[in-house]
Amino acid sequence: MLSTPRIVLVVTGLLCLALFAKLWRDPPAVPSYLESTPLGSHGHFSGNAPAEESETKGDAYEGTDADACTGLERLKDVVFVLKTGASEIYEKLPIHLATTFACGSDYVIYSDLEQQFGVVPIHDALASLSHDIQDKHEDLAQYRLLKEHVAGGGDAAELKGEKSWGLDKWKFLPMVTDAYKRFRETKKWYFFMEADTYVSLQNLLLFLNTLDERKPVFAGAQVMIGDTEFAHGGSGVVLSAPAVKAFNASYLSDQLSWENTVAGECCGDKMMADVLLKADPSIKLHTSFPLIQGETPASLDWSEKHWCKPAVTWHHVDAVGIDKLWQFDSEWREAHGAGEPTLFEDYYKSFVLPQIRAADGKMKGWDNLAQDWSFRNGDDDNPASKSAKACERFCRGEDHCLQWFWSPGFCKAGKVVRLGWSMKNRPGLGSADDRIAHFGEEESKKAVSGWFLDRIEAWQTAQGVCDRSPWRVSGN
Numbered sequence: 001m002l003s004t005p006r007i008v009l010v011v012t013g014l015l016c017l018a019l020f021a022k023l024w025r026d027p028p029a030v031p032s033y034l035e036s037t038p039l040g041s042h043g044h045f046s047g048n049a050p051a052e053e054s055e056t057k058g059d060a061y062e063g064t065d066a067d068a069c070t071g072l073e074r075l076k077d078v079v080f081v082l083k084t085g086a087s088e089i090y091e092k093l094p095i096h097l098a099t100t101f102a103c104g105s106d107y108v109i110y111s112d113l114e115q116q117f118g119v120v121p122i123h124d125a126l127a128s129l130s131h132d133i134q135d136k137h138e139d140l141a142q143y144r145l146l147k148e149h150v151a152g153g154g155d156a157a158e159l160k161g162e163k164s165w166g167l168d169k170w171k172f173l174p175m176v177t178d179a180y181k182r183f184r185e186t187k188k189w190y191f192f193m194e195a196d197t198y199v200s201l202q203n204l205l206l207f208l209n210t211l212d213e214r215k216p217v218f219a220g221a222q223v224m225i226g227d228t229e230f231a232h233g234g235s236g237v238v239l240s241a242p243a244v245k246a247f248n249a250s251y252l253s254d255q256l257s258w259e260n261t262v263a264g265e266c267c268g269d270k271m272m273a274d275v276l277l278k279a280d281p282s283i284k285l286h287t288s289f290p291l292i293q294g295e296t297p298a299s300l301d302w303s304e305k306h307w308c309k310p311a312v313t314w315h316h317v318d319a320v321g322i323d324k325l326w327q328f329d330s331e332w333r334e335a336h337g338a339g340e341p342t343l344f345e346d347y348y349k350s351f352v353l354p355q356i357r358a359a360d361g362k363m364k365g366w367d368n369l370a371q372d373w374s375f376r377n378g379d380d381d382n383p384a385s386k387s388a389k390a391c392e393r394f395c396r397g398e399d400h401c402l403q404w405f406w407s408p409g410f411c412k413a414g415k416v417v418r419l420g421w422s423m424k425n426r427p428g429l430g431s432a433d434d435r436i437a438h439f440g441e442e443e444s445k446k447a448v449s450g451w452f453l454d455r456i457e458a459w460q461t462a463q464g465v466c467d468r469s470p471w472r473v474s475g476n
């Protein structure tokens with residue numbers, strides 16, 4: 001008779017054999033981003049396998065992938081150019097490999113350090129700055145320190161902070177010309193994004209469809225600094241191949257003087273617009289807000305200006321938020337096809353309304369970012385800030401007030417719907433850090449956010465049915 005340990009051994013051995021045999025027959029699927037050769041060659045496109053075929057294979061990876069990417073074949077015309085930094089790359093890049101770049105599109109990643117990230121080469125955008133700047137300019141002290149730190153065995157993430165962020169503006173201009181050197185006119189479109197930008201793939205394609213790739217196109221969320229209207233970088237920036245070509249000529253014909261200008265300017269995205277304005281012929285911004293915009297589903301003002309438009313991008317979204325948006329978009333494509341735009345209305349109905357309804361219009365320890373009225377204790381004679389009840393009563397008394405927020409001594413109220421975030425643990429939809437109000441522990445516990453569901457629903461009804469036809473592409 002076999003003793004118990006021997007039985008265990010034999011059984012384990014048999015199980016191992018069975019598992020080995022199974023693996024032998026069905027090797028695990030490789031996600032498409034690993035199959036595609038990253039850069040500078042062109043990744044292959046794996047998203048057009050017929051759905052039935054992958055389903056019969058019973059292969060979880062391929063099944064999901066094929067379905068999630070159906071209808072996105074025109075991504076082959078686009079190269080995604082993602083800008084990040086060595087101190088945040090491990091935190092922020094992986095999610096894009098599993099979502100944004102999972103449908104076989106070409107992409108190229110720029111950072112402030114050259115490295116190999118798994119199978120993905122990461123390019124140092126600063127490496128093509130002139131040597132004088134790299135070696136001596138005070139702005140780049142952090143760049144030199146970073147290289148030393150990493151060469152000495154340090155972790156780049158230890159250098160996270162303001163100073164690393166200070167390198168950011170220097171990356172923009174060299175990144176554009178370097179991407180052009182790699183892709184030239186093999187791509188119709190260049191899409192520039194940051195590691196906390198979410199881009200809806202079907203909406204991006206539907207938006208690009210409304211633009212003429214044979215012309216020099218520069219599109220993004222407009223911001224003014226001085227007299228320059230530029231495209232906000234974190235919201236995502238679109239350049240057609242002719243625009244990138246003109247950018248290259250404009251920048252490289254006068255690189256030294258552009259570098260000197262960057263030193264005195266706040267922001268690299270503004271400089272991008274300056275280089276394009278100086279191009280021959282001059283290229284002006286195609287203003288694309290709010291399709292391209294800088295909010296998250298948690299921070300957005302859900303108003304008429306957005307409601308019936310496709311949401312091409314979101315910004316300040318963390319990995320959890322990017323995944324949620326991705327799941328939503330891929331389910332949308334499966335249900336409606338990639339030719340059907342996803343409007344802000346649709347995101348609202350999935351990311352905002354259900355939360356407010358589930359909470360029955362009231363959440364504790366939550367900041368809903370109401371901001372059209374603001375009262376504080378002692379400021380004035382309005383008693384709204386005295387208690388949550390008083391704050392709610394104030395909002396009820398104003399015809400257009402949809403939501404209110406109270407914390408000890410403060411009452412705020414708003415005419416547009418915002419979801420906001422938990423004051424303690426921020427939700428996975430991310431947030432614009434500079435707009436997080438800082439409350440003490442006690443205040444956070446007592447704070448309350450309220451929404452008037454009756455009014456909100458009446459507002460929604462008043463928006464009517466959105467006309468999707470300007471964006472829709474049939475048979476996509």
Ligand SMILES: *[C@@H]1O[C@H](CO)[C@@H](O)[C@H](O)[C@H]1NC(C)=O
Binds near residue numbers: 249250252
């Ligand atoms: C970029 O511009 C420079 C300067 O005008 C030019 O020499 C170079 O050929 C351009 N690069 C490409 C890829 O066209």
